[in-house]
Amino acid sequence: MRFLSSFLLLMIALPTQGRLNVVATTPDLAAIAREVGGSAVNVISLARPTEDPHFVEPKPSLIVKLRDADVLIEGGAELEIGWLPALVDRAGNRKISPGGTGHIKANDGVRMLEVPTELDRSQGDIHAAGNPHYLADPQNACIVARHIEKTLCALEPQSASQFRANTDQFVHDLEAKLAFWRQTLAPFKGQTVVGYHNSWPYFAERFGLRIDLFLEPKPGLPATPTHLAEIIGQMKQRRARVIIVDRYLDRRTAEAVASRTGAKVIEVTHFPGGIKDTEKGYVALMDYLVNALAKAFAR
């Protein structure tokens, strides 16, 4: 009996350890939250860095994580629309529901690219709010960090100075790094990079690259031989030498195209931890992406 009661007590006591529970939908948002919150918060990501963030399994355990959350950071651009709303509904947590004190819609104030002029699914799986992969631009990471800072300061005023200092530091570091990254990629401005899925327009814009050829004929549809033939033709014409493929996408198709065009396939990810050496956080991720691209271009 005593065992049972202490077990029950333990079960109830476990989720809260005094620190704010911050739940981010994706690992990039989680990484930024860790920078801002530091040791004063406990951050988890619902999606894992290696998986397709559009199709996270709505495991019941995620409902429990949302129920125990003080803060929910969501992308805000429909990336999670296929799995998150049902979980939030079921969790019944007022704090993290839209409009709640701990609900952060991370893309507020972000200039969204590729917002469709009309919603037409014959054009493939498009996002009505624009391309949701906006964190590939470090400047947007600064905006997101400020949102998180604001919410954390409001929820835990006694740590506000720490949150502010952390955020200032993060933004300052990014600023310095960004200059360096732009410099690294500057020699390759205007070059074409072929993507598998159209998830890199923000990165392209920031670093002056052209990432406008895709192995998918339309967002979400599998590659077809005719489409690939067209892409190969375009790649030769534009002398495209680099193909980027997200970890969870079909690398074999990319390799096949690369072998016909002499291009190099590099594995990319939007998420810290999606590829080896990116685990440390957002800066490590961008370091990896910029260096991998620069290396592939300079080949």
Added chain:
Amino acid sequence: MNSYRQLIAGLIMAVGLCVVSGQQSSETEQLKQQLQQLQENLERTQREYQAQIQELQKRVHDLEQTSAGAPARLSHGQPVVTDLDKESNPGSNWVAATASSSRGSASILRPLESKDGRSYLDIGLIGTFAAGTSTADDISGGTQLGGHDPNQRGFTVQGIEANFAGAVDPYFRANANVLFQVDEDGESRLELEEAWLETLSLSSGLQVRAGEFYTEFGRQNSLHPHAWAFVDQPVVLGRFLGPDGLRNPGARASWLTPTPFFSELLLSVQNSQGETASSFRSGGGHGNADESALPLAYRHADNDRGVDGLEDLLLSPRYALSLDLTDNQVLLLGASAAFGPNSRGSEDAGSTLTQIYGFDLTWKWKSPEHHAGFPFVSFQTEGLMRRYEAGHFDWDENGNGLVDFGEVVDSTTGLPAFLARETLTDYGFYSQLLYGFRKGWVAGLRFEYSAGETADYEQSSLTLDGEPLGRDPLRSQRWRVSPNLTWYPSEFSKIRLQYNYDDRLVVGVDHSVWLQFEFLLGAHAAHRF
């Protein structure tokens, strides 16, 4: 902001020094008041400035949306980087092109948008059709028990389902599903599948739903037909929960227990009558079988005493618990029950109750590097048991003591049969394995078994119009194996081919092949696990 803080800090220090240097306490009070006033003034100014800054930020943002692609942005007043150097950037044409597409959209989309991009009312339409053939003579209500199953050789409109969903106000969300159907005779039918409102967030993990809804019994009963992994309804669910599933008007409370793993307790209270409560106070035959077919337990449902108390309603508790076995594997276990009166037997048959118990297990593995959810493997099984009290029934309904046409006769006496009260016990299960082997492709295999203990009415030598009746085909042993293959061209369409090998104890073996196709228009709520 920082400069204000520094100023305040400086003032506090200055005041502190004054106090230390031995001023009188009244002066200190005065100074404190002055300081407070000063602080309040500063805070007010600060708030005003913040509001102004926010307003300006918003304007700048709006201007960005409408001006020709100037990427200058603010990050809380701190420009982190300067503009892209457009002149020396050959990629800028493309950049400008995307920026302009985002610009044109804002005004078009805005009327559709509400807070955080969701509209007030999400509307979706799902059309599900089937085509195929079967060796069975009794497809509708015979091999195919489900009300939305393929019901004839040729084509079937399984259902055109309209879904309306949204938040009502800060307290409730609502959902309604209206289904349009064409039956095997070409008659149109309109069904209200669900219409309910649910609390958004009561405290302590509680939620309450009220309206017309599917009873949370096992895994499949609460799913709309388009979310099923097979073309048709499992046999055991068709037999126990009815052709349209168990659903009725009522109220439901659910409680997420305060445990670190998912554990949920649900209790539904619903009306117990009507065709969507077929094991309870339902008047018709069983399933959507032919009207001329004999009713369940060979006795009519004349024993409906209405509702006098809570025990005359349908009560359905459920407990579900889920664990992540590994990062890639989920297990969900559930136990369900449904209790309520039934109306089987003569008018004076007394209280007759039905109890249905169910156990379900769902396991799913999804690759840690899945693309669009593929590859995955999932296994789901539900086992059910039903105890059904059938009241006594006298087939000599007009009391003339003679055998009239359409009456069940006891061949040992040659008189209209008198069926004594008895309890029927039935059980069954289905297990289904799904393998999403590449993006958009799922192979499935379902195995089903259903049977009932032979009841007294089946053992006695009953005849109808001279034909011996024997075992009840809708309670006797049946098993079915169904392999299928589904292709999802996108998330919004599917094509499914299924074969059923069907072995019924009374009827024999039948083969059926069905091709199902489905479209989805508009909004569709995220599916739960």
